[in-house]
Amino acid sequence: MSRPAIPAEAFDHGDPRRYRRGCRCTLCKTGTTAAVRRQRYLRNTGRGTMVSPKRSAHHIELLRSHGMSDKDIQTESGVGPNVFYRITGQRTDIHRNSEARILAVKPRPVDVPRSGAHIPGRGTIHRLRALAADGWPAAHLGERCGKRKQFIVHLQNSNPDTTRVRRWVADYVTELSSQLAGQRPEEHGVAAHMAERIRKAAASKGWAGTDYWDPDDYDNPDFTPAAGDQRLSKNELGALRRAEIAHLITFNLSYAEIAARLGMSENYVRDIAREITTSVSRIRSTEATTDVTSLEAAA
Template identity: 75%
Template sequence: MGRPAIPAEAFEHGDPRRYRRGCRCTTCKTGVTAAVRRQRYLRATGRGATVSPQRAARHIELLRNHGMSDKEIQAEAGVCQNVFYRIAMQRSEIHRASETRILAVRPRQIDEPRSGIHLPGRGTILRLRALAADGWSAAQLGEHCGKHKQFIVHLQNSDPDTTVVRRWVADYVTALSNQLAGQRPEDHGAAAHIAERIRKTAARKGWAGTAYWDPDDYDNPDFKPAISDNSVNVHQLGALRRAEITHLLSFNLSHVEIASRLGMNADYVRDIAREITTGVRRIRTTGQQAAHQTAA
């Protein structure tokens, strides 16, 4: 079964395509007469009614790179699907009027939200990693973004310095990160054992949770979280953990909630919290524990 024909009502009065679809009003008659005269003039001056599709095809590629879908381009240009793809694939010469309509479509601004242009993927990847460190599964994140979980996993394991993503993907992930930062997946229906498993997996990979990041740090190529550095020593890691616990304590979270969120032992969090509030640091050795006073 063939594709249904475009009705006359799809075109404005005066457009020759409306006349060819049966409209015989005065405006459409005038329009088709003018088109015929123009075609005769072009042929008489050696230019003809058809042109190479190269210029229109390059413009289509430009529009796509600025985030416009093929359907959006077709709608704005007023060309049918068959003509559009014949132009895009440069299969044959096209009507001069079709080229004019394609070239008349203005590209979107690069900074327009939800566009499909490519952007550096660093911020997107690190935000997804941070959410995983908080316990959010790829399936949950994919559901929020309208993508399959494997797409999320692929991004999380990509190189932040070389990967590029579509602008709309970056926008969705940024909004999702702002929405979920500091929240527990368990409070949104996630199974506690699954969230804990994801936290531990992220910790093994050196991914820092959302509590560690300021919003501007994700996209800053010069910012390197110490927890993701394989060369980090025990003292640096301990300082980072203390900073994370201190930050979460400011939100009046319990020791158990902080431990669950950071993937740590609750007793360890309780000891650190006591050190912060009392100024007494407990040093654990392989043989025994010793306590000494430190500056708060």
């Protein structure tokens, strides 16, 4: 669908754009004549009316970093979308007037909630990783944030020290984290096998779940959660899981209760518990045999 034509009344008398839209008053004629003469003079002196889009493109990036959307910049500058994206793409030269309009737009403050400003992505990345460690699929998180699954996965695997994100993305992820923290995905329509697979993948990368984080620590570069961002080997991870299960068994909890606390499947907890029980029985049997042998030798 094409944009509606801008009426002549949108421009002041004396503006060549009003003349081109049909106004033939004396002011518009005079303004248009002056503009034509100026363009001719610039061309004759080797300067021309077309300039490189680099300065304008750099200024647009500055405005974006301060939270202004493309639509806001276009509205304030009076530059249409075709010219605007020709500038950002830096494909061809632009008119001096277009450059002047872009450069005349002043940046706004950065710290505006739900804005398009670029801010450090540390907190956003850690929150998304923590939700993955809890078993939440990237597709589910993306749907709630208005983003695609691929974007969420990209952020989760990005470097927290260098990545920057839009302010509105960070705000949505913060709100989402506060809503889902500590909840089991299986209770919100996520298949149990899928949640378990995501937990295992997150654990293999050393990502800590939301239980390991305080809300203020996600953005703290000096904080490392107990289950940390350090990558654990499979053997280390298995030993950690066995230790946690063995500790909870001493409280006479059911396999289902242990699985719910640790974010594991009940079958996995049952298998590990049986291994632990078998190992303990063997050790006790060996100790008893040793004691009997010692007594017989002493007699």
